[in-house]
Amino acid sequence: MYGVVLAAGRGTRMRPLTDRRPKPLLPVGDRSLLERVFDAALDVVEEFVVVTGYRGEAIREAIGNSYRDRPVTYVQQAEAKGTAHAVAQVEPVVDDDFLVLNGDVVVDASLPRALADATGTAVAATEVPDPRAYGVLSTADDGSLADIVEKPDDPPTNLANVGCYAFGPEVFESIERTPESERGEYEITTTIDLLLADGRRIDVAPYEGTWLDVGRPWELLAANELALGALDESDAAVAGTVEQGVRLHGPVVVEEGARLRSGAYVEGPAVIRSGAEVGPNAYLRGAAVVGPDAHVGHGVEVKNSVLMADASVGHLSYVGDSVLGRDANLGAGTNVANLRHDDANVRMTVKGDRVDTGRRKLGVIVGDGARVGINTSLNAGVRLGTEATTTPGESVLRDRLSE
Numbered sequence: 001m002y003g004v005v006l007a008a009g010r011g012t013r014m015r016p017l018t019d020r021r022p023k024p025l026l027p028v029g030d031r032s033l034l035e036r037v038f039d040a041a042l043d044v045v046e047e048f049v050v051v052t053g054y055r056g057e058a059i060r061e062a063i064g065n066s067y068r069d070r071p072v073t074y075v076q077q078a079e080a081k082g083t084a085h086a087v088a089q090v091e092p093v094v095d096d097d098f099l100v101l102n103g104d105v106v107v108d109a110s111l112p113r114a115l116a117d118a119t120g121t122a123v124a125a126t127e128v129p130d131p132r133a134y135g136v137l138s139t140a141d142d143g144s145l146a147d148i149v150e151k152p153d154d155p156p157t158n159l160a161n162v163g164c165y166a167f168g169p170e171v172f173e174s175i176e177r178t179p180e181s182e183r184g185e186y187e188i189t190t191t192i193d194l195l196l197a198d199g200r201r202i203d204v205a206p207y208e209g210t211w212l213d214v215g216r217p218w219e220l221l222a223a224n225e226l227a228l229g230a231l232d233e234s235d236a237a238v239a240g241t242v243e244q245g246v247r248l249h250g251p252v253v254v255e256e257g258a259r260l261r262s263g264a265y266v267e268g269p270a271v272i273r274s275g276a277e278v279g280p281n282a283y284l285r286g287a288a289v290v291g292p293d294a295h296v297g298h299g300v301e302v303k304n305s306v307l308m309a310d311a312s313v314g315h316l317s318y319v320g321d322s323v324l325g326r327d328a329n330l331g332a333g334t335n336v337a338n339l340r341h342d343d344a345n346v347r348m349t350v351k352g353d354r355v356d357t358g359r360r361k362l363g364v365i366v367g368d369g370a371r372v373g374i375n376t377s378l379n380a381g382v383r384l385g386t387e388a389t390t391t392p393g394e395s396v397l398r399d400r401l402s403e
Helices: 033-041 056-063 083-088 110-117 171-176 188-197 217-229
Strands: 002-007 047-052 070-076 098-102 105-107 122-127 135-139 145-150 159-167 203-206 211-213 247-249 252-254 265-267 270-272 283-285 288-290 301-303 318-320 347-350 353-356
Touching (some): 002 033, 033 098, 033 110, 047 056, 056 070, 083 188, 098 105, 098 110, 110 122, 145 188, 159 188, 159 203, 171 188, 217 288, 247 252, 265 270, 270 283, 283 288, 288 301
Parallel strands (some): 002 047, 002 098, 047 070, 122 203, 252 270, 265 283, 270 288
Antiparallel strands (some): 105 211, 135 145, 135 159, 347 353
């Protein structure tokens, strides 16, 4: 069975973190989102086919021609014309049953297994408390799919479409007949409508595991919290250098080539990647990820945050509930606010709209190569764009993004 992974989108809601990388390559714990999708499907997939688009060459370079002994083939979706259009691109290389998975969603292995165990065509579904924001599935008396209604005001069930499917190669004929939607795209749910109209049976594969669509910056934090929250004491591993006077508590992974200098205090779950340096006298807590060759220096506290490769928080700073992009640098004395004075949820601007993140604590999202001057104060929910700068002593209360 093939695993077709959709990884072509631009990820504009995730800016600035996707200015220089495709969203599926964003880090979650010790690997990328895309690699976690691969891992979830390894038990049932013999070969992966990745549909790339935006910065597809970066995905090819990062993954290569195989993943854990499974061949990986790439096809290009030159224009973003919807999920059915994306699936259609794999027809030249897929000649057997296949799963359709999303490259930016956190799921566990029971999802691809449920789809693979279904008979023929299948759609994965999970129960949600309020399905009005999803495609909602109705079932026939025999449990097969009867209908999918997109974002109904009065949902007929609480079964949400997970957006993952099982198909045979005969589906390509139905995709060829799929009309353009009102928003100018070719939707796979429209293809499914055609299959139902043709009298085809479509199984509903129930799924009760983790399902997190990582579409916005705070959802990347949530994904890391899930990944690191799954660690326990047995996962703790120290392959790097830990100097005398370092204190490690809970599940902490120190990869080979990483270095924890004297006085560092780490409360897991935490992952310190290869080449990273922490301390002296630094404090890590919460679900903290210090990326490859990143630096957390003297007197720095990092709480529940992700530092990507080569990011640096040199000394005397606080970073909480934040994501720092590759090669971002916070000057000495930088302080991140991650809590509103009125104790309300932190809001963030996404594609021009102010959005309630649902998080009481959320710090800042800093793009690749940003440079923050000494003694800068960054307000909760602020985004600093790629290569953005601040002046010494500045208080940043609004987003600073490049166009």
